[in-house]
Amino acid sequence: MAAKEEAAPAKEAPKKGKKLLLIVVTLGVSLALVAALALWALLSLNKGDGDEGDEDEEDVQEVAGGRAGAPPIFVALDPFTVNLARTPQDSGGMTADGKERPPSLAAPDDGDRYMQATISLEVESPGADAAIKARMPRIRNNVTLIMSGKTASELMTSEGKKALAREIRDDVNRVVNPPAKGKKANGPVVDVLFTAFIIQ
Numbered sequence: 001m002a003a004k005e006e007a008a009p010a011k012e013a014p015k016k017g018k019k020l021l022l023i024v025v026t027l028g029v030s031l032a033l034v035a036a037l038a039l040w041a042l043l044s045l046n047k048g049d050g051d052e053g054d055e056d057e058e059d060v061q062e063v064a065g066g067r068a069g070a071p072p073i074f075v076a077l078d079p080f081t082v083n084l085a086r087t088p089q090d091s092g093g094m095t096a097d098g099k100e101r102p103p104s105l106a107a108p109d110d111g112d113r114y115m116q117a118t119i120s121l122e123v124e125s126p127g128a129d130a131a132i133k134a135r136m137p138r139i140r141n142n143v144t145l146i147m148s149g150k151t152a153s154e155l156m157t158s159e160g161k162k163a164l165a166r167e168i169r170d171d172v173n174r175v176v177n178p179p180a181k182g183k184k185a186n187g188p189v190v191d192v193l194f195t196a197f198i199i200q
Contacts (some may be wrong), residue, residue, distance in 0.1 A: 077140065084148065115199045
């Protein structure tokens with residue numbers, strides 16, 4: 001009898017092992033399916049975000065003339081050397097409007113001052129290069145007149161240089177693409193960069 005009792009638990013052990021194996025396999029398959037569904041959901045969400053990014057990229061390309069991701073285009077102008085306008089003289093190192101002159105300009109006789117500048121124009125499209133070069137004599141003339149109308153004290157500050165760059169940009173855009181009456185010039189020049197700027 002003892003032998004029969006021992007044989008019965010031995011038969012139950014393989015049945016329990018099979019049941020355990022079946023449970024483990026079922027759990028494994030279920031977990032694999034859940035992981036696959038989660039991965040699919042993540043990829044679907046990312047694909048949707050990618051589509052929106054493509055639309056944003058298309059908007060950027062439209063704004064930048066279809067040049068998103070392309071390197072900027074620069075048109076270098078020959079160097080300029082111009083006499084600057086004289087600073088108004090007043091006794092005691094003061095300007096005519098009562099402000100104190102910077103130390104470099106406070107001398108009783110300001111003397112002649114001149115500026116040397118090298119300029120590059122950043123343009124929005126490759127075709128703008130030819131349009132600018134075709135009008136180069138007019139552009140150089142206007143830039144020379146703009147710069148020679150400035151005083152050394154106006155151009156000593158970073159804000160003065162930025163204002164000069166904006167004025168040059170707007171003038172070049174007016175020359176290349178004359179605006180309709182009462183409208184602002186909308187031309188190919190995006191920015192004006194000074195690659196050299198010396199006042200003596």
